Amino acid sequence: MTDDLKSPKKHSAQRADAQQNHGRIMAAAKARFASDGPSAAMDTIARDAGVAVGTLYHHFGSKEGLLNLVIQEHFQVVTDFLASLQDSADPWWAVEQVVRGMAKRQIKDRAFKTMIHQHSNLIETTSQAKRGIDPAIQALIDRAQATGLVRPDLRAGDLSALLAGLPIGEDQAEQRERYLLIVLQGIKSENA
Template identity: 85%
Template sequence: MVDDSKTAKKPTAQRADAQQNHGRILAAAKARFASDGPNAAMDAIARDAGVAVGTLYHHFGSKEGLLNLVIHEHFQVVMDFLASLQDSADPWWAVEQLVRGMAKRQLKDRAFKTMIQQHTNLIAASSQAKQGINPAIQSLIDRAKAAGLVRADLQAGDLSILLAGLPIGDDQAEQRERYLAIVLQGIKSESS
């Protein structure tokens, strides 16, 4: 008779270890791709993650597979953030959090955005991964419009353009906050 309790524990331990490796590899890949772009060496990513390069290929198949997953995960974080705002009882609060969140990501993701824009093969992966973002943003804006809280002509695409001029220097936090306040005041409806 086979003792199933011993064999059942071993795969679970391997899965936990594999999950830890997966998470470390993704974190290392994000950091390397942000600093080195898509030309980041797989050996360097593996070293940063504390795994053998073979483990990296085992989990992701190729550098392109890893890079596509990093891009997808990046936009999934954005989608999760937008989803967290959808059920807010206060539509203005949701729009304000949206604008502040977009400004924060803009600072955090400068290298990520530059990397995508400079490599045409990444633009397609990025476009596919972010398909749901503008509709989710527009949904938040539409709720605020229905409540009379934002300008009637405000569209989802307007926000990234309005935020593009925010100061990005580490020493410009006070100025950035002032500009954010100006943007937020500018998108409010005249009656609010």
């Protein structure tokens, strides 16, 4: 009977340890895939996470399974960010945050984007994960357009093209901010 009473505690401790391992593995995988691309070795990811390589295979099945989860988690962060803006009292502020957030991700996620574009098998995973992003951005744009703050012809897909020319060097922050202000001014309606 005493063992039965200890079981829930032991199970809870194992579960907490598994969650910590999962977090360390995901952090190590993100960093390693960003630096080495999809060819990153599972042994290296395991070492970086401080776990046995068997733990990776136990939790994720394969390197592709781990990579797909990293991609999905990446886009979940973006989706959550967009959801946090949906109820903003200021529709222009929400659109500005989208533009600024996209610019930050463009700089931060260069290796991530390169990795995806170099490996065609990741493009499908990426497009599935991205499906909710453009509609969420468009909903924010629609709100701002309804108040007359954003030009009526702006679409969610336009933002990536508008931001493609941003300087990405660490020493180009001032120039990048200037370009961002030009883009933001350009998407405002004439009446705003």
